Structures are given as structure tokens and as C-alpha cells.
Amino acid sequence: MKEKKISALALAAWVLFGTAGASAQSEPNAELERLAAHVRTHPSDYEQTYAYIRLATELHDEAAIGALERLLMYNPELGRAREQLGFLYARIGAYQSAVFNLRAALKSPDLDAAQKARIEAQLPDLEMQTKASRFSGSLQIGVRTQSNAAYLPSSGLYDVGGVQTLGGVTGRQSDANTFEHAQITHDYDLQNQRGDVIETRGLAYATQQFALPQYNVALFSVSVGPRLGLAEIAPGLTVKPYVAGSASLVGNLNYLNTGSAGVSLRQTFGGRLVLEPGFEWTRLWVNSASSPGSNTQTVATIATGDVFTGSLGGSLRIFDNIRLEGRAAFSRAEAYVATQATSQFDVQAMLRVEVDPPLAEMPRRWTIAPYARFTQIAFDIANPVLDPFRARRDDAWVYGLALDAPITAQLGVSGHLEFLRNDSNISSFKMQNVSLTFGPTARF
């Protein structure tokens, strides 16, 4: 009976979404067929040929490449067509062909300086794809302001041993800080058919608070692991075992160190959808010397112990310039201190909308990205320091809007405005924080 219900549900879903999707797709496909038939017999009808190229590009149909090659046989100097062809080759992963055509486009007299700048902005990344050792990175420095940098409870109330009382520190302690954020990526392509790559990722992040130096943070992490192709099992499938480590400082003292090992799968479906399930084990070491010993250390959400995380990441390209990315994870934290053992659920989503910048001279697209995050932390047992009869549970909501605005090929500005609300059944942790982060960026 249950199976029948599931089948009925699946059928209903297929009817609702499958057929709707099919009918929505059939219209442009029919138009593509019409255009294909027309330009096949009228190859010099350029208006229709360009319409054909535009639609085929939108539908990720490689017929666009054939049509562009044809136009270039008529006139090899068509810089815009050559540029389009180069980027289409890049999209299918034929990087040598992409680089060849983009370099040729740069020599075309058809293209003005702004158009060439757009090609020049992309070309180094594509040229890098043809090499075995690929190194890239980004750097941002900037300023962040926070309305509640000390994460004080909104009400000023604390739960202490089950008694709700005014806290030792009152008021919101707003603050600003400078920050530095560097991400470094190195891929070593093993140059085999599977596309195996040894991926190394590095992150350095640091903040310097203006008024609350005890909350200065420095965070360093690195991960390394091979990404192995599994096309024999399924086209577009890769697996990545990896190890990772991190160290962090708070108030200029070592606070948290981690070591991790994990494995993730990545499956690409037709270039539109990417799913990435993974599992990770992490050992956390909280350095108690970073703070005078106190039983209130057990109220920290980060605790020495083991954390096991199962996750599913994903990215869905809705249109050429709109992409939805997200990640859901469940973590089980087996802290060494029983009162710090938790189960954590985390969901993140971001809608990335790429738009043309306001000036033609700006070679890269800008990204406007609303995002949200929900995190639930449920502690296993009550902590007597807080409340001997209630186990803490926090529901944290984050809403934000990010902007990435490249100005030149390498330099730009980026920032995000974010609202955090943490609902907790313990007064001490009910809080809100509004932050604004902004600063110049560089990429290489």
C-alpha cells in the first residue's frame, strides 16, 4: 500500500513538473528545429543564422558551434562571432580550441577596446585550464560593522543555574573591524582521461576589532585531496577524498584547532545541475588556555571532540545568468564534555544573479546574490551552568544580500549586508546582529 502511495506521488509529481517542464521546453526546441531547417537551406540568411546561434546557445545545443564555424568560413574577421565561438568551446571544456579562437578574436579589427578587455579578462583563466598546474586566488580587505559584536542577548537577560536574571554585561556592544580574507586554489591536473586533479585549497581570514580586541579572530585552513573521475560509473561523476586542517585564534590566543578527513561525490547533470553529497569527520581541539578555566566554557557551541557531518551541496543553473546554490548538512558533535554534545542542522541557499555592470569598460559581470541560512543546534542534555532542567536549543536565521562588483579584470569591490537572529530557549543566547561587510577585492 505504501509503495502504491509512493508511486502515485511520483506519478503526480511527474505529471505536474515533468510534463510542465517538457511543454515549456518543447516550444524553444521546436523553434530551434525550424531555424535549423531554414538556415540549412538558406545558409546566407544571417538574421536567421544569428537567431539560430542565440537559441542554440541558450539551449546548450552544440549546433551553435557549427553555425559559428560556418559564418567564420564566410568572413574569418568576424571578431564577435569568433569570441562567441571561443566561449562556447570553453563551455564544453575544449579549452585549447577556446583559447585559440579567443586569441584570434583579439586580433580582429571588429572589436573595440572594451570588448577586447572582456576577452582579456577571461583568457588567463582559460589558458590556465590547458596547463597541468593551475594556481589562482582571491584577496579581500575591508571593514565590517556589527550592531552586536559581543553577541550579547537582546533582552540583557541571562539564564544562570535556571534563574533568569539581568546579565553581567548589558547593552549591545556594537563595533567595527577591519578584515583580510584570502583564498588560494591550486589544482594539479594528472593529465589523464578521467580528469583526475589534486586539489589544494587554502584560506586565511583575520579580523581586527576596533573596540573589542578580545574578539579579534584569525583563521587558517587548508585542505588537500585528489578529485578522481568516475565516468565509468556515471558520466560527470567524480569523487574526492581529502584531509583538512585549521587553526584559529581569538583575542590573539590560539582557540580552535581542527583536523578533518572526508569524502565527497560530485555529479554533474547536463551542465545545469551539480549535486555534491559528502561525509566528513572532524576532530576539534579547543585550547582552554585561551581563556581562564571556567565551567562556563561548557556553554560554548564549539567544543573539543569529534564532529561527524553528512552534507549535500548543489548548484542549479536556472538561466545563463541565474544560479541557485545551496548546501544542507547534518552534524553530530560528540563533545568530550557531555553538556556540549549536540546535533546540528544547517541549510544555506544563495540565488546568484549575474548582471552587466553599469559601464562598458568593466569587463566582468557583477553578481547580486540574496542568501539565507538556517542553523539549528540542539544540545543533548541540560547544562547546569545555564539551566539544570532545559537542554539548550538554538534556531539561528541569517538573511543577507551580497554584491560582487569587479571593476577591472583583477580588481573590484565586494560586500554583504546580513541580519542574524538567534532564537534560543536559553535567554543568554537570544540575540540579533546586523553586519555590513565591504571592501576591495583582487583576484589572480
Add this chain to the structure above:
Amino acid sequence: MRNLPSVALLALFCLGAPDLRADVVGNVGAVNQSAQGTPPGGAPKGLALGAGVVDRERIETKADGRAQIVFLDKSTLGVGANSSVTIDRFVYDAAAGAGKQSLSITKGALRFIGGEVSHGAGMEIKTPSATIGVRGGMVLVRVGGAECGDIARPPGGCDQIILLNGAAAIVTAKGRRQVLTRPGFGVSVGSEGGDISDPAPAGEGAIEGFDRQFASLPGQTGGVSAAALPNGAQALARLGNIRAPDRNPWAGLGAIGAHWGGAGIAQSRAQTNNQTVATQTQQTLAAVVAARDAVASDHGSAYSGIAVDLSNPVSGAVGALFSHGFCVWSCVTPTIVSQSISGAASSITLQATFPGYGYFLITLAVNAESIHYTAGQNSATFSGAIPATVVYYPVGGGAAQTNTYNLVVSENLNWSGVASGNGAPTSFSINGSDTLNFVNASGIVLDPPATSTSSFFSLPNGFTESFSFSYP
């Protein structure tokens, strides 16, 4: 009867005509002369732009000839210079989007860009040395070239096969197999089909070499009249002045995630600190109050505020409180500035001076009514909030900065010690396991920043403090 041969001829024509039309499998999309097509059983004819090509037609080019054939299924065949390619078979069911497509190349080069047929399993390309099954893809094929990769070059040279998209399964004439699955990778096959190289990146030179095979030579126009060539302005207008998506785009959630990670660490630490302030600071003060109350009351709640022996602050209650110092840039023992008592409420003001930095005035307000003490017992409970005001006077004469705390206490106090004549302890010790933290107040900007990590007050972990009192 006379008409019988005519009828038969007509019938034959009527039956044959649809077949002939069905044999048209594509059209000439571009052509540079010299290029010709030879239909099956027919004579060679020069290719013309837009003209139909039929099944089993052979396309041949000379050194200055190139052609592109567009098939019914949207696939395209580029025929390079000095080449000979035959459409062995093309069957396409448009309704099903499937069919069969087979090409053979005996010399020169071809570029195949897949269509509906190759999206299934029905496409193959034959060379003198191998058969290539193309799946959903795009391949470059050259026959008898000099490039042989890591295999020995036979007298007839090598056939080179490069995959640009999809997959290509290659079986040589002698049964050797390789599968290309990665764009930009290629293999070389010895002309006899006896050897095949391992798949390897094709390299920039190979791609350029192929392009030269298909690109129009100077002055060639692919079959369109020179007066009607597509121009750059039209291409720009019709293809749009768009920007391509970045190959390495902004990290999105990854970029935000670094900030989340840092904030999560700070939040975990801050909430610990906040709770520390709320719970742990006042054990000692509460004990002081309890002790004083013991003098004044034999049971019940206190009726008098705490008093401090001004003549002996160091050994007194407040002095004991700061026995490990009031620590900011270093640790100093504060001096008592004043005290006042009103009913059960006491206010004690201390001064901690740091030469070269400035000084602090710390005012503690304690309400002894919060103490519940019974004479003869050696314990008491204390709960409530103790306001503490800290004012910082910078050495440079800058504006004084004030921050107010509510030091929350909910503790059981235990003591032992020498009893006075009325039974109250004149000295006692407090046993605790906690560190006394009075975390730096954010409302006060210290210049330079504090060097003590747990300023302002500090006691060691697992402390045992002995307090001695002098009573009036």
C-alpha cells in the same frame, strides 16, 4: 501498348522520385573551391552553397578547397583541405530524434560537430586505420598525418583523432581499443591500425593545425558573394554585447562562509565570556557580604550593609578581593577611595592606578539583603545583581569613559574559620573552582589595549582565598 514503356518509366520515376528526395541528407553550408561532391553512381559536381547532398555522396577537396555540410539532424561535417570524405549512411527519424550516421575519410581532415543522431549511439566515422564511435560529441580526425604521439610512425603516417566534446570509442583495424572521454584529448593510430597511442592532451599546435585545414584562405568567402558577407556590426548587433560568465566566478557561499566561520568562532568565545561575567564574578563579594552580615545578624537576612576597614584595605575584604591584582596592562592592588552605607546597601569605590596609562575608579554597590544567613551555620546563599561601575581616566587627560556592569550571582557560599565572640566568623576561606573573570568592558576603549587577557579582575583557577576581617 505503345505507351507501355512510357507508363513503366513514369511508374519507375514516381516510385523512384521520393527515394531520391529522401536521399538528400543535408546541404552545403559553406564551400571554398575546389570542392566537389560525387553522388552514388553519379558524376562529380562542384559543391554550391545551399545545395543538397545525398546519402553515400563523396565530398572531395583540393588544397584550396574546404566545405561544411549541414545534416538534417543539425550535425555538421567540416571537410578540410585535400580531403576525401564519404557519407556512407545517414538515416534520421526527426520525430524520434534518432537514426544512423556513418562517415568515412580516406584522406585529409574532418571536423564533426554532433547532432541528434550522435546524441544516441548511432554515429561512427571510419578511417583507413580505425572506426570511431562518436557519442554526443565533437571530434577532429586527420588521416595520414605526421603526428604519432608516443607510437612509432609507420610509413603511412598516423591518423589523429581529437575529442572536443562527448565521447569517442576507437577500434583500430587490428582490434586495439581506446576511448576518449576528455575534451582536448586525442590519440594517434598507426596507418595500419596496428598501434594506438595512449590518450593525451592534444596540445595547442594540433588544434591550430586542424583549424588551418578548415579555415578559409585569404580571399575565400565560403561560397557567399563578396558583396554579401556577414559583417562585424551585424554580428555584434545580433549576438549582443554580452559578457561571458567567469570561468572562476566569485565564490558565493564560499566567500560568505569564511566570514561565517570567523564570526562563529568569535560568537562561541563571546557567549562564554558573557556567561562568565554573568555567573562567576561575585562569589568573593557575596562571601564578603555574608561575613559582614554574620556580625550584624544572628539569623535571617542582613539589615546592615558591608563595611570595610579603611585602615587596613589590603588585608580587608576588598583587599582580599584583589589579592591577585586588578589587571589591565599589569596587575596592581587598588586602594579604597570611599565607602558609604545606607541601610543594607553599601557602595565601595576603589582606585587602581597604572603609571603611564591612567587610572580606574571602580564602584561596587552591594545589597546585603540578598544574603540569607543563619547564625551558627557556615554557609549562606546569595542571589541577585551587584552593579559595578568602572570609570577609566586616560593618562593624557582624555574624557573619562564609563561602563556599568550588573554582576549576577546565584551561588551557595561555604566558609570555615575562627568565630568571634558572637559566633560570627572573623576570618574564613572560600573554596571555589572557578576563575574570577571581569571581562574587559567594550564601552571602555583602552589606549593602548589591555595586555591582560582577563582584565579587569583575575583569580587563578581552583582558587582558595583566605580572608581576614577587622570589625569595628
